Amino acid sequence: MKIVGYELFLVEPRxxxxxxxxxxxxxxWGEPIVEGRAATTARGVEEAMEYLVGQDASRIEDHWQVLTKAGFYRGGPVLGSVTAGIDQALWDIAGHALGVPVHQLLGGPVRDRVRVYGWVHGSEPAELADAARAQVERGLTAVKMNPSELLAPLDTPAAVQRVVDRVAAVRDAVGPQVDVAIDCHGRFSTAMSRRVLPLLEPLLPLFVEEPVLPEHTRDLDAVVRSTTIPVATGERLFSRWDFRAAFEAGIAVAQPDVSHAGGISETRRIAAMAEVHDVLLAPHCPLGPIALAASLQVDFATPNFLIQEQSLGIGYGDDSADVGGLLGYLVDPAPFTFVDGSIARPTAPGLGIEVDEAAVRRAAERGHAWRTPLWRHADGSLAAW
Known part of the structure; x- marks a missing residue:
């Protein structure tokens, strides 16, 4: 079975x-995307297709090796995401050709349900509390939040208290039976993380994500030693080699993104490497339906899986392709139905979803030009978004 062609679709929201x-x-189908650099990623896919068209579609691992290692320059978000989207599509083809879901090709399922969490947003504690209650009413048993907006590298006691108040409001709103995860988004310096995280320990977060920027991964051990909160990271790490320092630092949760970290093939290997270090897997996925479907296939075949991110409720259109929503790009949204905070194991072949190509084509006619927001500190210097 030879690869004979491809098509790319730039669709809302990003x-x-x-x-x-x-x-x-x-x-x-695959989802190769660097958010804010969609056109750059698309050009990378086009270059990769110069090699792939005419090749045997079943040689997934060989193609992965060529795409990641044959170009001399290796690694990074763009090359990782180009490979990821192609890898997802190749696994989807393999599953459809054999009439089985991808997780069956990965050794078969090790669970029947995958737990998921949803995002909550708001500037004030009361807003966050209301958003958290809404996600629980939607059927989720876990939520994630940003504890702050812009932070100085060493911010004031008042800023520290605002972080505590925001997390406390969500904990009070959902009670002890619902998990609350915290995403620092790289906005905290190492020093700020060590100052703030011990104050959040009584609220028992599920984990704290990206308490330092990825370039400071080697400093994570200082954060890990400073708190009892499980530390998570990985959305901006793109291979098992990138994760090595994080594992050695003592993280508790690995968060590779199946659309950035080399696709299903590499995410599966990162998960296995995590298991060696007694680290759990919680794939990053604030993305579209193809990325979520690919993540779920890995989740169902991974023994050390913890929980799955998904973008319903993240703040941009949820259910309509007309507004760039996740469910609107599917013929049938049933595979993403939440029951008791979990998604049931898909049995359809490939990635387990049917993409609504007509809806995708309509959205691609509009396209998008989403860019990462630009934040600055009060003194005019660049701040982490």
Whole structure:
């Protein structure tokens, strides 16, 4: 079965979809995207296709090796995401060709349900509390939040108290039966993390994510030693080699993104490497339906899986392709139905979803030009978003 063509679709709110076609009429879908750099990623896919068109679609691992290592310059978000989207599509093709879900090709399922969490947003504690209650009413048993907006590298006692108040409001709103995860988003310096995280320990967060920027991964051990809160990171790490320092620092939760970290193939390997270090897997996925479907396939086949991120409720259109929503790009949204905070194991072949190509094409006619917000401190210097 030969790869004979492909098509890219730039779709709202900030995603890029790939359809990969074969000479036997079997197609697969992937989501190669660096948020804010969609056009750059698309060009990378086009360059990769100079090699892939005409190749055997079943040689997934060999293609992964070529795409990641044959170009001399290796690694990074763009090359990782180009490979990721292609890898997802190749696994989708393999599953459809054999009539089985991808998790069956990864060794079979190790669970029947995958727990998911949803985002809560708000500037004030009361807003966050209301948003958290709404997610619980939606059927979720875990939520994630940003504890702050812009922070100085060493901020004031008042800023520290605002962080504590925001997390406390969400904890009070959902009670002890619902998990609350905290995403620092790289906005905290190492020193601020060591100052703030011990104050949050009585609230028992599920984990604290990206308490330092990825370039400071080697400093994570200082944060890990400073708190009893499990430390998570990985959305801006793009290979098992990138994760090595994080594992050695003592993180508790690895968060590779199946659309950034080399796709299903590499995410699966990162998960296995995490298991060696007694680290759990919680894939990053504030993305579209293809990325979520690919993540779920890994989750169902991974023994050390913890919980899955998903973008319903993240703050941009949820259910309509007309507003760039996750569910609106599917023929049938049933595979993403929440029951008791979990998604049931998909049994359909490939990634387990049917992409609504007509909706995708309509959205691609509009396209998008989403860019990462630019934040600055009070003194005019650049701040982490």
């Amino acid at each position: 995603w890029l979809f790939l359809r990969l076609d074969t000479d036997e009429g079997v197609s697969g």
